[in-house]
Amino acid sequence: MLKVLLLGVGRWGVNHLRLLHSLPIELFVAEVNPERLAQARAMGISSDHLVQNYRDIPVSIDAVVVVTPANTHFELCKQFLEAGKDVFVEKPITLHSEEARKLVEIADKRKRIIQVGHIFRYDPASQWMRDAIQQEKFGRVKILRGNFSGFKRPRNDTGVTFADAIHFIDLFNYFIGKPPARVTATMQDFMGRGMDDVSLVSMEYEGTHGTAWATVESGYYLPGKFREVTVIGEDLSIVCDYNVAQYKVKAFENKHEKTDGGFKTVEGVVRQIEFPPEEPLLMELRAFIDSIQTRKPPVADGWAGYEVVRVVEAALKSAKDRRTIELY
Numbered sequence: 001m002l003k004v005l006l007l008g009v010g011r012w013g014v015n016h017l018r019l020l021h022s023l024p025i026e027l028f029v030a031e032v033n034p035e036r037l038a039q040a041r042a043m044g045i046s047s048d049h050l051v052q053n054y055r056d057i058p059v060s061i062d063a064v065v066v067v068t069p070a071n072t073h074f075e076l077c078k079q080f081l082e083a084g085k086d087v088f089v090e091k092p093i094t095l096h097s098e099e100a101r102k103l104v105e106i107a108d109k110r111k112r113i114i115q116v117g118h119i120f121r122y123d124p125a126s127q128w129m130r131d132a133i134q135q136e137k138f139g140r141v142k143i144l145r146g147n148f149s150g151f152k153r154p155r156n157d158t159g160v161t162f163a164d165a166i167h168f169i170d171l172f173n174y175f176i177g178k179p180p181a182r183v184t185a186t187m188q189d190f191m192g193r194g195m196d197d198v199s200l201v202s203m204e205y206e207g208t209h210g211t212a213w214a215t216v217e218s219g220y221y222l223p224g225k226f227r228e229v230t231v232i233g234e235d236l237s238i239v240c241d242y243n244v245a246q247y248k249v250k251a252f253e254n255k256h257e258k259t260d261g262g263f264k265t266v267e268g269v270v271r272q273i274e275f276p277p278e279e280p281l282l283m284e285l286r287a288f289i290d291s292i293q294t295r296k297p298p299v300a301d302g303w304a305g306y307e308v309v310r311v312v313e314a315a316l317k318s319a320k321d322r323r324t325i326e327l328y
Helices: 013-020 034-042 070-082 097-109 124-134 160-176 280-294 302-321
Strands: 003-007 026-030 063-066 086-090 114-117 141-150 182-188 198-207 210-219 225-233 237-241 249-252 255-259 262-266 270-273
Touching (some): 003 013, 013 034, 097 114, 114 280, 124 160, 124 225, 124 237, 124 249, 160 210, 198 302
Parallel strands (some): 003 026, 003 063
Antiparallel strands (some): 141 225, 182 198, 225 237, 255 262
16 A cells, blocks of 8 residues: 655645545655644544654655645655655645756656646546647637636735636646746735735737637635636637536637628527536545556646746746746
8 A cells, every 4th residue: 555645734735634534545644733733633544644743754655745835845845756755746836947847857867756736637627628629629719818816815935826826827738738938917915925915917828820818817805716717719618617516617609700891799509518526636636646556647747837837937027027028
């Protein structure tokens, strides 16, 4: 049985704990906070599998799941990869693209798995949308729009672009199959924390059929909770609400047709597309275990983590310098 170490049982780590505990693995937990460690004990993790210092794990583990503050990811992942362990690390892989590249190069050299917690890639709705784009069911994709906003407590280790916008930036990279060519962004720090708490990132994806324009909005102020993606193509458009468990995607066969006087709108069939309810975090953790066993690269591999950090870096620079950043 695989021996897996969960490193961190914070606000998101507790969800990892719950789901990892349900998988056919031998789970060890390291958490510096005694109260959080007690949570793991209460869930049924035996005391000899719980430590405050991960260096005190009594056995050699096979893999580690890193759910710690973003500024600790590089050193922790580097240490475990160099020790020959497979690694799952929550997003962002690191806060600097050069560090991300170093981690991926270490993983490649040592033939280790590194999977990044880009959870939306593992949602069945996302996989359906990516397949539809790749199969050209949309025709030419013209516009991608993401809104990852809502009134909530901000993270302390990163601004909202790294914390939230990164989800849909990565998802659009996944849909298109590559990062954008150009990034333009505007951000605000209304709380005065020295980090962005409202962000609007605009990206241009170059393709064989022209440029696709993408925007991702994020922030901590908008009343409610928005997790919405829109993809608009010449032949098909969809709206996906990730807050919904089963009927996430609504597809519209709308198009503009050219006439002598200009263009006319043609409203076609509207379809509600159903997906079996799945917990994406469980799906990505299962995928990590599968990658360990089969040695197949994960859908959200280290290079995907590296590319999205490059885009976020460009967005932060664009907002600071008030100009468009060319990525390639």
